[in-house]
Amino acid sequence: MTPSLSRTRATAALLAIGASLLPAVAWAHGVTAGDKGYIMETFGIRIVPFIYLGAKHMVTGYDHLLFLFGVIFYLYRLKDIGVYVTLFALGHSITLIAGVLAGVSINVYLIDAIIGASVAYKALDNLGVLAKWFGREPDPRAATIVFGLCHGLGLATKMLDFELAKDGLLPNLLAFNIGVEIGQFLALSVILIAISYWRRSTTFVRYAKAANVVLLLSGVALVVYQLNGYLSPSQG
Amino acid sequence: MSQSSGLLGALPSTRTLARASLAAIGLAALLTVGVVLPAEAGRDPIGLGAVLGLTEMGRIKVSLAMEAAADAAMDAAGGTGETRNAAAPANAQANRWRDSMTVTLQPNQGIELKLAMRKAEKAFYEWKTDGAEVYHNTHGEPPNPPKGFAAHSYAKGTAKTDTGDLVAVYDGMHGWFWRNRSAKAVRVTLKTGGEYLVLKEMK
Numbered sequence: 001m002t003p004s005l006s007r008t009r010a011t012a013a014l015l016a017i018g019a020s021l022l023p024a025v026a027w028a029h030g031v032t033a034g035d036k037g038y039i040m041e042t043f044g045i046r047i048v049p050f051i052y053l054g055a056k057h058m059v060t061g062y063d064h065l066l067f068l069f070g071v072i073f074y075l076y077r078l079k080d081i082g083v084y085v086t087l088f089a090l091g092h093s094i095t096l097i098a099g100v101l102a103g104v105s106i107n108v109y110l111i112d113a114i115i116g117a118s119v120a121y122k123a124l125d126n127l128g129v130l131a132k133w134f135g136r137e138p139d140p141r142a143a144t145i146v147f148g149l150c151h152g153l154g155l156a157t158k159m160l161d162f163e164l165a166k167d168g169l170l171p172n173l174l175a176f177n178i179g180v181e182i183g184q185f186l187a188l189s190v191i192l193i194a195i196s197y198w199r200r201s202t203t204f205v206r207y208a209k210a211a212n213v214v215l216l217l218s219g220v221a222l223v224v225y226q227l228n229g230y231l232s233p234s235q236g
Numbered sequence: 237m238s239q240s241s242g243l244l245g246a247l248p249s250t251r252t253l254a255r256a257s258l259a260a261i262g263l264a265a266l267l268t269v270g271v272v273l274p275a276e277a278g279r280d281p282i283g284l285g286a287v288l289g290l291t292e293m294g295r296i297k298v299s300l301a302m303e304a305a306a307d308a309a310m311d312a313a314g315g316t317g318e319t320r321n322a323a324a325p326a327n328a329q330a331n332r333w334r335d336s337m338t339v340t341l342q343p344n345q346g347i348e349l350k351l352a353m354r355k356a357e358k359a360f361y362e363w364k365t366d367g368a369e370v371y372h373n374t375h376g377e378p379p380n381p382p383k384g385f386a387a388h389s390y391a392k393g394t395a396k397t398d399t400g401d402l403v404a405v406y407d408g409m410h411g412w413f414w415r416n417r418s419a420k421a422v423r424v425t426l427k428t429g430g431e432y433l434v435l436k437e438m439k
Contacts (some may be wrong), residue, residue, distance in 0.1 A: 037300040038293050041371045043394045048288045052275050076247065165393060185264075189322055193256050196248050 036162055045168035047175045057158060059187050063115045063222055066150055068184070070122030070215050071144065073208075076199065085142050085188065088134020091148015093154060093177055098163075099156025102171050104176060108161070109230035111154040116222025118147040123216035127209065155180060258404070299344065335435040338425045341370065341416035349426055350411030352433040353404035359430035363412065364397035366423040372398065376410030401430075 032040055035053055042049075058064055069089065075081050097106075121143070124130050131137040159176060160236050248256070252253040278294030285291035312358020339347045351359055351374075363372075377385065388405045391398070404410050410432075416422045428435050 033300040033304040034297060039297045040373070040392065040419060041300070043371075046289070048290060049275070049293050052288075052290055052293070056275075085344075152330065156373060163392070167394075186267075189256075189260055192252065193260055196253055196256075200253075201249055 003127065039162045042169055043165050045171045047171065050172045050175035051179035053181065054176040054181075054230060055183030055186065056179075057155065058087075058170060058180050058183030063112065063119060064184075065187050065191070066119045066187055066218055066222075067115065067147065067151070067196075070119060070126060070212070072188070072192060072195065073122075073126050073212065073215075081188075081192070083141075085184065087141055087144045087182055088148040088151070089184065090152075091145045092180070095149045095152030096159070096177055096180070097157040097173060100159045100169075101155055103160065104153070105157050105160040106153055107230060108154075108157055109226045111150070111157055113223045113226035113230065114150050115154055116219050116226055117220060118150060119215050120219030123212045124221055126212040127216070128197030144177070196216070258421075281395055303346065332415045333427045333429045335429075336425065336427045338423055338435070339414075339433060339437065341414060341422045343407045343419055343421070346413060346415040347424075348411065348438040349435065350409040350438050351402070351428060351435050353402075353408070353431070354433070355404050355406050355408050357404050357431035359402045359404075359410075359428055359432045360400070361402060361426065361428045362399040363424055363426040366425075367396070368416070368420065369394045369396050370424060371417060371421055372416045373413045374398075374402070374411065375413065376402075376405060376408055378406050378408040388427070390423045404432075411435075411438075413421060 035056075038049075039053075068085075068088075071084050072081055075084065121130075125137070125140065125143070128137075153175075157174065164172060237309075257361075262435065270282050270284035271288065271290060274280040274288070274294050275290040276294055278291055278296075280286055280291045280299045285294065309338055323414070337349055339349065341347055351357065371392075371394050374390040375387040376390065377387045381387070390402060390410075402410055412426065426435075
């Protein structure tokens, strides 16, 4: 009982640590370090590096992971999981590719606040609160596509921040998108295994509600944190 | 994943879960050593990073991090040192070149030439390499930028030559950073004219 719960806790802790290791872009005298520096200093088609960067962004992006966690919380059939993950992937592929090609960049804080809101939404949905508020449950498939579109805008903004060269843009972009799917698959596998262990124990039933309340609070915290960043004067 | 073995709606068996866990741990170990280590640290113990082309990314990122750290240390130690100043002719005339400097970049080397300018002064420039493309970032900084200050970027990209005007957005050093990502040494020649104090190589 307790071991499987603590395993989930450990997974969550690991995810949090992984997120905090996200290399910050270091500026000094025009030297840009990190992934952005690498991209700015290289050129041409680089398929594998961009696949890697896409996967890295997804695996280290705790907000995307929290959303996926919420989406598959009550799904245990592979078929259902496949459907939702495909819908989500479809949504964010559209806005990622279209957003970068059209140069649509949304303020990072705002888009991250929306992604936080998607986490809160999914938690409310899992708690059955939305059904109570609206009389019936909103179509979860439509919601997954809509939030997929939002997450894709976040990815596009990230890509635009890399200031990609025109040379080889489309192949690199497609590679990044493939990387996002690979990263999503890897992250989902871990989440799914952890949830599956947990589902087998009676604590799942007992704490499912609590888990979604925590998810809700995380989503709200993300929204507040990002909006605070958006409104603080230091951001340009 | 191996959830499919269960009946419709049934939870995966212990065996399935154990197998999936083992596979995940194995894959995670392989990815850590074969992909993440090369791409982040430039180390490639099993050679997969070189096959995938990710070791280069790690090496570039490590060298950039060291450069950024060196710059930060230089700032802490009291600003930038100047190594050589270009000889500036006394009478600067509009639309005439005032200075010219040629630098040689070894593979992977980065060099910065900057104009000391007062706010709103307008200089013009032209630079070209002796053949290969170089990465360039044309940017400017105030004299004592606060920690974490983002330099103002005028232009950047990869090219063999570039020409244009530079209007200083604030008092400070404005100019060019080049890096040679080719396997051979590249010579870059810069000519400058217009309004500025002095052209110098930054170290």
